Amino acid sequence: MTKETRSYNQYCPLARTLDVLGERWTLLIVRELLSGPKRFKDLQDALVGIGTNLLSARLKEIERNGLVARAKLPPPGVASVYELTEHGRKLDETLLSLIRWGIPLLAEPKRPTDYFMPHWMLHGMLSTFKPSLAHGLVETYEFHVDNEVFHTHVRDGHASGDMGKGHHPCLVWESDSESFMALVFNLMTPQQAHERGYIKTGTVEMVQRVLRIFDPMTMLADENTGE
Known part of the structure; x- marks a missing residue:
């Protein structure tokens, strides 16, 4: 942390954490890098509203703090990218x-x-x-939403995800973002999704399983009941 960086000047782990992560845009930069290395332009495209100079400044700050490092993509790629360090990846569960x-x-x-x-x-x-709900389950689910592709992989009670296509997905979904959000928030049923042609590979039952093991509606229900 440099002299120019604002600090709470408190000998407290939370205050020290906010000294590193509390500036506007910093956590959103980390969010983007959780899914893999990104070029400067990739970050700028994803963080609409951040100026070039401010993005450069934030990247320099978190690089100095050991969360991000610059790297070169392996051949045939030649781009310079930013990626999370081992220290930065420890923020995964926190985010x-x-x-x-x-x-x-x-x-x-x-x-x-x-x-x-x-x-x-x-x-x-x-x-x-x-x-x-995922013990003994080994499956990959692939999603094509608008112009982006990402996937999740479930293996015996553990889940991971990344950008790009998955390896031998048992479910492939393809739709616009509004339809995908409608499915996630129970505004469209898996059967309706099937009838509209969004399930390219897999079955209605597989979509139902995805909605059970990745279930944001539980969080909304808890909020509505005050739990």
Whole structure:
């Protein structure tokens, strides 16, 4: 942390954490890098509203704090990218907890000024994963939403996810983001999704299983009942 960086000047782990992560955009940069290395332009495209100079400044700050490092893509790629360090990847569970806490805030309709990228739903799904419902299950689910592709992989009570196509997916979904959100928030049934042609590979039962083991509606129900 440099002299120019604001600090709470408190000898407290939470205050020290906020010294590193509390600036605007910092956690959103980390969110983008959780799904893999990104070019500067990739980050700028995903973080609508951040200026070039501010993004550069934030990246330099979190690089100095050991959360991010610059790297070169292996051949045939030649691009310079930013990626999380081992220290930065330790924020994975912390961010998933924050995302899980924030899911009830999506109960209100999306505002006209809200920007949305489908891959953000990948983090939402992982944050609501229910390991107890996935014991003995080994499956990969692939989602094509708008112009993005991401997948989740479940293996015996553990879940992971990444951008791009999955390896031998048993379920392939393809739709626009509004239809995908309608499925996730129970505004469209798996049977209706099948009738509209969104299930390219797999069955209605597989979609129902995905909705059981990745279940944001539980968070919304808890919020509505005050639990």
